[in-house]
Amino acid sequence: MPHITLVKKILENGEPCKKCAEVQARLEQSGQMDAIDEVLIADERDPESEGMKLAQSLQVDRAPFFVVRETPDAEPVVYTVYFKFAKEVLRNRS
Numbered sequence: 001m002p003h004i005t006l007v008k009k010i011l012e013n014g015e016p017c018k019k020c021a022e023v024q025a026r027l028e029q030s031g032q033m034d035a036i037d038e039v040l041i042a043d044e045r046d047p048e049s050e051g052m053k054l055a056q057s058l059q060v061d062r063a064p065f066f067v068v069r070e071t072p073d074a075e076p077v078v079y080t081v082y083f084k085f086a087k088e089v090l091r092n093r094s
Contacts, residue, residue, distance in 0.1 A: 002068045002069060002070045002089070003037050003038070003068070003069045003072070004035060004036050004037050004038070004066060004067070004068050004089065005036075005037065005038040005039070005040060005054070005066065005067040005068075006023075006024070006027075006036045006038070006039045006040070006064060006065075006066055007039075007040045007041075007042050007051040007054060007055060007060075007063060007064060007065050007066075007067065008020035008021075008024065008039065008040070008041055008042065008051065008063060008064050009041075009042045009043075009044065009051070009063035009064070010041055010042070010043040010044060010045070010049075011044055012044045012045060014045070017063050017064065019063070019064065020063055020064040023064045023082045024064070026082065032086065032090050035089075035090055040054060042054070042055050042063055051063075054067065058076065058078055060078055060080065062080050064082070065078055065079060065080045066078070066079040066080075066082075066085045066089070067079075068085075068089055
C-alpha cells in the first residue's frame with residue numbers, strides 16, 4: 001500500500017485555503033479520508049511548517065496537493081488535482 005500525504009494550506013491572513021477545505025470535505029463525504037496516511041499544514045506565515053518545507057522540496061506551488069510514495073524510499077508522485085489523484089490512486093485501493 002502506498003503512503004499518502006495530503007498537504008493543506010493556511011493563508012497569510014490565517015484563514016484556511018478554501019479549495020483545501022473543499023477537497024477535505026469531499027474526501028470525508030466519500031469515505032476516502034481513510035486512505036490518507038498523513039495530513040500536513042503548509043502555513044504561509046511559517047516557512048518552517050512541515051507542509052511548506054515539503055512543498056518547497058517538491059517544487060509545488062499550489063494546494064491542496066497529495067504526495068504518494070509506493071515505498072518509503074521510492075520517488076514521490078505529486079498530484080495537484082484531486083480528481084486525477086482520486087482516479088489514479090484511490091480508485092485502485094482495495
